[in-house]
Amino acid sequence: MKILANDGISQTGIAALEKAGFEVVTVKVAQEQLVDYINKNDIVALLVRSATKVRKELIDACPSLKLIGRGGVGMDNIDVSYARDKGLHVINTPAASSESVAELVFAHLFGGVRFLYDANRAMPLEGDSKFKDLKKTYARGNELRGKTLGIIGFGRIGQATARIALGIGMKVVYSDPFIEKATVAVSFFDGQSVEFNFEATAKETLLKTADYISIHVPAQKDYVIGKEEFAKMKDGVGIVNAARGGVLDEVALVKAFENHKVTFAGLDVFESEPKPEIKILMHPQISLTPHIGAATLEAQDRIGTELATQIIELIG
Numbered sequence: 001m002k003i004l005a006n007d008g009i010s011q012t013g014i015a016a017l018e019k020a021g022f023e024v025v026t027v028k029v030a031q032e033q034l035v036d037y038i039n040k041n042d043i044v045a046l047l048v049r050s051a052t053k054v055r056k057e058l059i060d061a062c063p064s065l066k067l068i069g070r071g072g073v074g075m076d077n078i079d080v081s082y083a084r085d086k087g088l089h090v091i092n093t094p095a096a097s098s099e100s101v102a103e104l105v106f107a108h109l110f111g112g113v114r115f116l117y118d119a120n121r122a123m124p125l126e127g128d129s130k131f132k133d134l135k136k137t138y139a140r141g142n143e144l145r146g147k148t149l150g151i152i153g154f155g156r157i158g159q160a161t162a163r164i165a166l167g168i169g170m171k172v173v174y175s176d177p178f179i180e181k182a183t184v185a186v187s188f189f190d191g192q193s194v195e196f197n198f199e200a201t202a203k204e205t206l207l208k209t210a211d212y213i214s215i216h217v218p219a220q221k222d223y224v225i226g227k228e229e230f231a232k233m234k235d236g237v238g239i240v241n242a243a244r245g246g247v248l249d250e251v252a253l254v255k256a257f258e259n260h261k262v263t264f265a266g267l268d269v270f271e272s273e274p275k276p277e278i279k280i281l282m283h284p285q286i287s288l289t290p291h292i293g294a295a296t297l298e299a300q301d302r303i304g305t306e307l308a309t310q311i312i313e314l315i316g
Contacts, residue, residue: 009303070093089315095156107266144212145170149210212240219244245272273291
């Protein structure tokens, strides 16, 4: 049986699937050619990440498909309910990339409070001629320790983000309409672990009290953070979006920079992805990454292994 990993899969995942008797194809097929390729090659499982779309039309046109797998958490690029109604298995890997995304959030946060996003642009241009001026410019950083991190969305990734925050001495508050209470265990290298018990706070309260905000929600019809939400935040807040493009109003974000409501933002996802707006890409107060939250070697290994295990159980 053939599996098409159209957006790639780790070698550990390939090895596990091949050992179980599957043939894994990793060629990248263009979206408009996908139906033809699946049918000509009798593909039984299609594995995607965020690039490939699996809509009703593809599902209807590919009778050989038994399973659709998403290497990651969000499945907004798949018509999940429709596929399941048609008898297909639809799987994802909700736990595999949580730590990687959380670490990227803190890469943006650490870089934000010390202006690394801007210093790394200015130093190659002016480091040799204006060193003392740049030193003065970037000498007004802040520490994260002792500050309050507001987490919007407290699923696996939100809680992984909380673990890092707690580990460096931050206070954590969260808002999530579906999770009223949560226990987060912070584990250390020597086997020790400390548990922290949380209760959800109102989103409005979070916005008013958080020094930094990190968004961890699936794709939404409306903005989670827009003009009204920015108005309620503390002056000088920092914000990170490593969730989905479209949950943060980028026009309102630029305005929030102009009125000094927001000091910096870290964006791994964008409203107009894969072609982010030039105004966002060129903004001096935004730390930028190209949707790489889950793109660590460790996470890719976990994703591949988790996908392979589910596939073997379901259609092996």
